[in-house]
Amino acid sequence: MTDIAMPGAPRKGSLLVRDARTARRNAAEARFRTYGLIAVLLGLLALVVLVVSIIGNGASAFRQSYVTVPVTLLEEKLDKSGTRDPAVMAKVSTFGYAPLIAAGVQDAMDAAGIEIEGLSTKGAGGIVSKDAPAQLRDFVLSNPGLLGQTVDFTFLASGRIDGYFKGRVTAQTAALDKNVSPEQLLLADALKEAGALETRFNWSFITAPDASDQRPEAAGLGVAILGSFYMMLVVLALALPIGVAASIYLEEFAPKNRITDVIEVNISNLAAVPSIVFGILGLAIFINFAGLPQSAPIVGGLVLTLMTLPRIIIPSRAALQAVPPSIREAALGVGASKMQTVFHHVLPLAAPGILTGLIIGLGQALGETAPLLLIGMVAFVREYPSPPIDGIFDPATALPVQIFNWTQRSDPAFVERASGAIIVLLIFLLIMNLTAILLRRRFERRW
Amino acid sequence: MPALWIVAILLALAAAGYLAGRARAIRSAGGDRRNMHSLPSYYGANVAMTVLIPALGLLVLWSLIQPSLIERSIADDIPAAAIGGDTTLDLMMADVRRVAGGLDQLGTPTLITKPAEAPSEEFLSGLREDLGSVGVALASDIAPGVFRAARSYQLAEANGRFWMTIAVLGVGVLGLAAAYAVTNREFRARNVVERGILAGLILCALIAILTTLGIVLSMLFETQNFFSQYSWTEFFFGLEWAPDFRGNSSLSIIPLLWGTLYISLIALLVAVPIGLFAAIYLSEYASPRMRTYAKPMIEVLAGIPTIVYGLFALITVGPILRDYFALPMGIGESASSVATAGVVMGVMLIPFVSSLSDDIINAVPQAMRDGSFGLGATHSETIRQVVIPAALPGIVGAILLAASRAIGETMIVVLGAGAAAAQFNRGLGELVNPFEAMTTVTVKIVSQLTGDTDFASPETLVAFALGLTLFVITLGLNVLALYIVRKYREQYE
Known part of the structure; x- marks a missing residue:
């Protein structure tokens, strides 16, 4: 390029014939363009790999193996006194129920004519989830009249058997695993053929509470979804009015002075403060200072509110700003006060934009994990929180924290659960963002 | 009642x-x-x-x-x-x-x-x-x-x-x-009522200030507590991180800061070239059709919660990096490593860099491009020698913002980077090996503050000192970045 400008060095040859330098420059142009395209494709590829990896790992969490077992509720085991008094029967612990289930599996084997060498009755019972005895006990205690009869129950299969049908467990790994034996896998195959074992959609993954490390098959998201929902209610109830009020003040009323400047800089900086810092704030102020309970959705909701506020204020201000001044002037012109102008005319016109910002802010709050770890939402919670308003003070977990919790457990079945939970989380986020996009499409006005 | x-x-x-x-x-x-x-x-x-x-x-x-x-x-x-x-x-x-x-x-x-x-x-x-x-x-x-x-x-x-x-x-x-x-x-009822409403509005706007004050004060208070039990020179200049809840811990921030900065560096090495080139391509070359589809798709990456990236690092990227890079080269056997966390965090930051740079590149006046084309420059020459230099301050601001995000990121490093602090006495080789597990400031804040904590021991209180340091660093980067971006915007508006 520089030599073009040089005087006295006329260009050799025709302008229309490509010389070596033009070819080089064109090649550089093509290369540069390709780099850009590659970068875009890499970005898209990352998205695809991420989504495929999560769905590939997690889709199977929504299907689960169930075993149907005829259990004989032996009176001499469950109610020695014969009084049918639930208080007396409650003294039989779940350990008393486990042999009945094992015997039931044995019965199912006999009925289907399955014989497997080297498999004891207890071993046969091992294909049923460790959660089953508790389930059976609850059933018997609430229906003592059925004692002595044989009832067909459908239990979850144990995590390893379930893993076998999902390809996670094979005969080779089972031989090395103390939780499952190759014979049990054979039995599972045989039961499946006999129709006593089936794999079907698993609603309890979405509704059941968490389960301990030993029984991944029973772990569900019920408490976590409820906890996240409560937190979103708190965030909605606090962040919407406060955020909108703050943006109205800053956009419509604030005089241009030092204090307003400080508030504005503050808000844009708060939006970029690492989320974990808000966790520290919540721990120090809401739990240690104000004495609110740990693991409660109210604390999580408060922390997420503080975190979400700037992210709601910024789009709300943009929405207010987008309302043309002519609207304000017209309202003032017919005698409305400043406050009436804002609340009767500007705010309704800005509402769709504010709502869009709010939904996106809520979406970010829903997926936030780090601050919740610090305020004790990682606790193992099996009880559902009670309905609001009391429920927001009860211990609960949150969806993203439950995912984190499952990744920290040793059983590989929990990786499947965690990925499945992420699918649930992403579906929620997808719904929220689609709503926001639709709202924008439907109501956005260009002035 | x-x-x-x-x-x-x-x-x-x-x-x-x-x-x-x-x-x-x-x-x-x-x-x-x-x-x-x-x-x-x-x-x-x-x-x-x-x-x-x-x-x-x-x-x-x-x-x-x-x-x-x-x-x-x-x-x-x-x-x-x-x-x-x-x-x-x-x-x-x-x-x-x-x-x-x-x-x-x-x-x-x-x-x-x-x-x-x-x-x-x-x-x-x-x-x-x-x-x-x-x-x-x-x-x-x-x-x-x-x-x-x-x-x-x-x-x-x-x-x-x-x-x-x-x-x-x-x-x-x-x-x-x-x-x-x-x-x-x-x-005059309306005046009184409206004054009341205005006071309410002001109060809501002040909550932002109160939050910042709350953050700073709560951390300052506990940090002061920490420094009354633990020497601040040790904290800032010591070289060892070895907390021990029975006492006699070494709690120095340097090894954690090293991990944080190293991981952030790798993340930026991934995110900046990809994000910048993607922004250039989308704003200068791409057809409007491609732009309408590709830009939102890349921005979806910014909307995905970090726990998802964390799990992605843990179950997909970590094992791949270990099996295809670290083990064959014989330089590491852990799936959680600086590289794992860095690469995944880089992916997360791509949309940050790209959409901010995109805005900034679009703000460069068309007249500058036309001038360059008129002198016979090719498109790429125009971009490299006219558009990018003009947009440079803004791009630097975008990169600083991305860096601040990387430094404060928690879930990806908790799940992808490991829990062992960098050890300075093992020599430089291990310190700079990207396939070595390494921990960061944020990971240690989480691990010191979860579980049973005793708010009187320095092992717990150190988390507040770490948090305050993190806050100051990210705040500094943000202020700097916003200043640069604002300054730059004024130049062309």
């Missing part, structure tokens, strides 16, 4: 006040609105506001102050001899509070009326069982001193609640009477 009931009564009072005030104003104007200063609803709103705001304010204030007052007076009553051994005043007060709460649930009037009366042994152990049945489990039998304190706590609380109810409702009624009295057609 529970606070909820008080609020309900106040609301009812406010509603009645609204109607009464409105009616009185209309009456004073002889039923003709044109004689009134404001619209009738403003007179009503004024009365309702005067009922609610002072009363609710008092309610909140009282509820905040009463517990600490009662506790102080109770704590004074506990004999010094009862404290000591394995218990402290704090632990004892916690017991007192729990017993008092349990007694409330049991409904004690049938038991003992006078707090001074000495309770018998059997009574106390029986009480422990009763308390257990309402969900207040106690580790040992209740000491007589604790029981007495709990009783007086309970009485004082009931007393306080009674007076609070009277005071709050009294203020409400007074407000109603006063506002009702001034209501007539001349009264």
